[in-house]
Amino acid sequence: MNKIVKRLLSTALIGALTLGMCACSTKSNSLTVEDGKLIMATNAFFPPYEYHDDNDAITGIDVEIAQAVADKLGLELVIEDVEFDSIIAGVQSGKYDIGCAGMTVTEDRLKSVNFSTPYATGIQSVIVADDSAITDIDTLLSGDYIVGVQSGTTGDIYMSASAEDGGVGEDRVDRYSKGNDAVVALMSGKVDAVVIDNQPAQAFVAANDGLKILDTPYAQEDYAMAVNKDNEELLDKINAALAELQSDGTIDSIINKYIPAQS
Numbered sequence: 725m726n727k728i729v730k731r732l733l734s735t736a737l738i739g740a741l742t743l744g745m746c747a748c749s750t751k752s753n754s755l756t757v758e759d760g761k762l763i764m765a766t767n768a769f770f771p772p773y774e775y776h777d778d779n780d781a782i783t784g785i786d787v788e789i790a791q792a793v794a795d796k797l798g799l800e801l802v803i804e805d806v807e808f809d810s811i812i813a814g815v816q817s818g819k820y821d822i823g824c825a826g827m828t829v830t831e832d833r834l835k836s837v838n839f840s841t842p843y844a845t846g847i848q849s850v851i852v853a854d855d856s857a858i859t860d861i862d863t864l865l866s867g868d869y870i871v872g873v874q875s876g877t878t879g880d881i882y883m884s885a886s887a888e889d890g891g892v893g894e895d896r897v898d899r900y901s902k903g904n905d906a907v908v909a910l911m912s913g914k915v916d917a918v919v920i921d922n923q924p925a926q927a928f929v930a931a932n933d934g935l936k937i938l939d940t941p942y943a944q945e946d947y948a949m950a951v952n953k954d955n956e957e958l959l960d961k962i963n964a965a966l967a968e969l970q971s972d973g974t975i976d977s978i979i980n981k982y983i984p985a986q987s
């Protein structure tokens with residue numbers, strides 16, 4: 725092979741490699757973290773939004789809504805079951821496409837991620853032992869009690885605030901990695917109350933004897949999917965899918981399947 729042909733060939737090779745590299749780096753233009761997949765980060769210890777069923781499959785309201793969204797987008801839903809307080813950071817760093825975990829839209833979280841249109845609402849509630857001296861929020865906030873929460877949740881954020889800001893302060897908050905672990909601590913008397921979203925609260929109270937929910941709802945919240953701030957296209961597509969699922973009744977029927985309407 726003469727030198728010129730060789731040189732031409734190697735130039736072509738470099739060209740092909742460069743093209744190949746460009747093809748890789750267009751990754752940032754693709755809709756999701758992995759082509760064809762919608763990677764959902766959740767923390768599946770939060771019934772009825774996400775939990776492990778008897779066959780250890782992850783199921784629940786969020787899973788079904790995310791599946792319906794993925795179907796509309798022609799993507800395969802992949803679920804990653806992780807610590808709740810690592811979800812936002814993982815969405816932000818581009819590890820997951822969505823955080824879908826009964827996640828409340830908050831001003832603070834909006835600094836790190838975008839949120840879809842809300843698809844459900846929650847209320848913070850207080851679980852205590854049946855014979856507890858805590859009968860209302862004011863007693864809970866009096867400064868005499870230890871409150872168990874799931875780490876990084878809004879229950880944690882509200883309770884960790886100082887007394888002036890409506891909490892009991894960091895020192896009186898015990899953080900657990902799962903909501904149910906906080907409930908176990910309540911049953912063994914390690915904490916005096918648990919602050920958590922009302923639907924999981926009801927599931928935990930139903931599953932354990934000797935617990936009740938104070939009938940003072942604590943804070944109303946909107947649940948939405950967290951999406952990376954740089955991925956407006958995915959956010960728009962998710963919102964369009966949610967709007968369709970809202971108007972054709974799919975979201976309501978998924979929610980009603982898990983939360984029988986209170987009449």
Ligand code: ARG
Nearest residue numbers: 767770825826827828877878
């Ligand atoms: N709604 C609360 C929050 O956003 C609690 C969510 C906890 N979700 C879960 N899958 N463990 O902070």
